[in-house]
Amino acid sequence: MTISRKDIEKVAVLARIRVDEEQVSALEKDLGNILDLVDQLAAADTANVEPLAHPLDAVQRLRADEVTETDQREAFQAIAPATENGLYLVPRVIE
Amino acid sequence: MHNKSVAELSRELESGKVSSVELTQQFLDRIKREDGQINSFITVTEEQALADAKAADEQRAAGKATPWTGVPFAHKDIFCTNGVRTTCGSKMLENFVPPYDATVTESFRNAGAVCLGKTNMDEFAMGSSTESSYFGATTNPWGLSQGDKRVPGGSSGGSAAAVAARLVPAATATDTGGSIRQPAALCGITGLKPTYGRVSRYGMIAFASSLDQGGTMARTAEDNALMLNVMAGFDPKDSTSVDREVPDYTATLNEPLKGLRIGLPKEYFSDQLSPAMEQQVRNAVKEYEKLGATVKEVSLPNAKLAIAAYYVIAPAEASANLSRFDGARYGYRCADPKDLMDMYTRTRAEGFGAEVKRRILVGTYALSAGYFDAYYLKAQKVRRLIQQDFINAFKEVDVLMSPTTPSPAFVQGEKTNDPVTMYLEDVFTIAVNLAGVPAMSVPAGFVDGLPVGLQMIGDYFSEARLLNAAHKFQQVTDWHQREAQ
Numbered sequence: 001m002t003i004s005r006k007d008i009e010k011v012a013v014l015a016r017i018r019v020d021e022e023q024v025s026a027l028e029k030d031l032g033n034i035l036d037l038v039d040q041l042a043a044a045d046t047a048n049v050e051p052l053a054h055p056l057d058a059v060q061r062l063r064a065d066e067v068t069e070t071d072q073r074e075a076f077q078a079i080a081p082a083t084e085n086g087l088y089l090v091p092r093v094i095e
Numbered sequence: 096m097h098n099k100s101v102a103e104l105s106r107e108l109e110s111g112k113v114s115s116v117e118l119t120q121q122f123l124d125r126i127k128r129e130d131g132q133i134n135s136f137i138t139v140t141e142e143q144a145l146a147d148a149k150a151a152d153e154q155r156a157a158g159k160a161t162p163w164t165g166v167p168f169a170h171k172d173i174f175c176t177n178g179v180r181t182t183c184g185s186k187m188l189e190n191f192v193p194p195y196d197a198t199v200t201e202s203f204r205n206a207g208a209v210c211l212g213k214t215n216m217d218e219f220a221m222g223s224s225t226e227s228s229y230f231g232a233t234t235n236p237w238g239l240s241q242g243d244k245r246v247p248g249g250s251s252g253g254s255a256a257a258v259a260a261r262l263v264p265a266a267t268a269t270d271t272g273g274s275i276r277q278p279a280a281l282c283g284i285t286g287l288k289p290t291y292g293r294v295s296r297y298g299m300i301a302f303a304s305s306l307d308q309g310g311t312m313a314r315t316a317e318d319n320a321l322m323l324n325v326m327a328g329f330d331p332k333d334s335t336s337v338d339r340e341v342p343d344y345t346a347t348l349n350e351p352l353k354g355l356r357i358g359l360p361k362e363y364f365s366d367q368l369s370p371a372m373e374q375q376v377r378n379a380v381k382e383y384e385k386l387g388a389t390v391k392e393v394s395l396p397n398a399k400l401a402i403a404a405y406y407v408i409a410p411a412e413a414s415a416n417l418s419r420f421d422g423a424r425y426g427y428r429c430a431d432p433k434d435l436m437d438m439y440t441r442t443r444a445e446g447f448g449a450e451v452k453r454r455i456l457v458g459t460y461a462l463s464a465g466y467f468d469a470y471y472l473k474a475q476k477v478r479r480l481i482q483q484d485f486i487n488a489f490k491e492v493d494v495l496m497s498p499t500t501p502s503p504a505f506v507q508g509e510k511t512n513d514p515v516t517m518y519l520e521d522v523f524t525i526a527v528n529l530a531g532v533p534a535m536s537v538p539a540g541f542v543d544g545l546p547v548g549l550q551m552i553g554d555y556f557s558e559a560r561l562l563n564a565a566h567k568f569q570q571v572t573d574w575h576q577r578e579a580q
Contacts, residue, residue, distance in 0.1 A: 012440075016436075031457055034514060041404060044476075046480070051478070052482055053475060075194040080423075080425055081422060090423050090432075091433065091437070
């Protein structure tokens with residue numbers, strides 16, 4: 001299965017990774033090779049096989065609905081790229 | 096002192112022949128002297144290590160020692176360490192100082208072990224050569240004296256090279272598709288990937304959450320057992336951690352192997368394997384027969400699909416896990432973003448390396464509308480077939496044995512041009528992660544002066560049996576004691 005330039009541009013937007021024009025050809029080749037490898041799966045007979053998401057087929061544990069974490073905002077925000085008055089700063093979203 | 100195992104160092108400390116401060120200083124000096132050409136460490140925490148060593152000596156004097164009190168070791172730079180930067184080998188986390196400890200970090204801290212620093216790795220654990228690290232490649236100590244710069248394997252190549260070069264007696268590591276066993280094999284040391292869920296993943300930076308598992312690296316099986324004693328156990332902070340009793344893994348190391356049933360998966364003795372490698376592995380199996388084991392051929396008919404299934408599932412999970420690196424809350428942010436989208440896309444384009452970006456793109460593609468069933472769901476179905484192969488095999492045998500890798504350590508740069516060539520390096524290790532069973536790599540000989548690893552795969556939660564089998568082998572062989580010149 002080949003992957004087109006258009007596919008790569010679309011996936012790059014979905015993945016929020018900027019891909020420059022000159023990188024697209026190399027990605028087309030590399031991702032194409034990876035998908036060729038992956039295409040071996042198509043030949044496997046998986047009729048009536050349940051998908052396996054977790055090796056031990058575990059299910060999510062529940063815990064008591066209690067407060068277990070203390071507020072550590074200052075420690076967490078100390079490593080943020082930009083904060084102000086206890087808020088994370090990002091470029092303006094709403095004009 | 097640097098040639099001693101964790102078990103031996105622990106006894107030396109207990110007898111008072113050496114203090115932890117002296118020991119720690121000796122290993123720090125070795126790192127300073129030797130690591131320039133190996134680059135196995137990203138960060139060395141000299142000051143903190145000496146302070147921890149002093150505290151350990153005081154603990155011991157107060158009669159409150161564990162086997163690990165005062166013993167130096169290192170963490171793969173994927174385990175969060177409170178107050179010490181944790182990079183995961185990426186520019187994205189170059190200046191990330193976690194405000195908390197991983198559970199594994201906390202466990203070693205509570206045991207009194209002295210962490211000397213954080214070891215190098217492929218970026219976000221995606222690789223088999225430790226060449227994709229933002230902090231430069233790690234070089235395998237084997238081959239250096241011949242002037243060869245060979246890879247140590249990966250992604251835990253820094254931990255493996257540091258142990259092989261005697262810069263630390265032990266180091267933590269992680270294994271998503273072979274990242275403990277393959278570097279252990281290429282560096283001539285012993286490594287264990289436990290059963291999925293045996294060791295907490297809390298604070299271990301996520302790559303592919305249904306495959307990632309923390310584990311151990313040291314020269315001897317006994318030291319791996321000592322490490323697992325610290326690391327294994329239920330953790331309420333990890334929703335996939337298994338609530339099951341943890342045995343003392345050192346207690347059964349000397350159990351006799353008489354009657355041990357070994358299976359040799361015929362698919363792992365294929366033409367991908369060089370005759371010289373195969374010979375070493377078959378010699379190792381003969382040693383086990385001398386120890387009383389029986390050997391038969393078995394089949395893992397779907398093993399050939401493991402790489403294909405893995406390269407859907409792992410990138411898909413990675414694309415979701417790595418979406419958290421958005422430049423907003425921690426880690427790298429691009430300069431002067433003009434709007435939010437620009438901040439996301441440039442932060443991620445500049446912060447991630449080529450292989451990480453490739454995998455995020457593949458994973459995003461596999462999960463996108465129209466492809467989910469054909470790729471992701473299909474891969475998960477094949478994953479069950481692969482698991483079933485192991486379940487069937489373990490009805491007949493106790494341990495599966497195979498080579499860990501198709502060939503010994505390759506030269507740096509040899510496999511970096513084509514990602515798929517690099518992926519094939521994990522051809523014998525990857526099915527184990529899909530099934531979630533435990534496996535080890537144990538030194539089993541040399542080809543062209545380079546170490547060969549014997550892979551041993553066990554049934555779910557059979558770590559004690561694997562460690563026992565590895566330990567008995569190491570009582571009658573000395574491959575694990577050989578040192579790179």
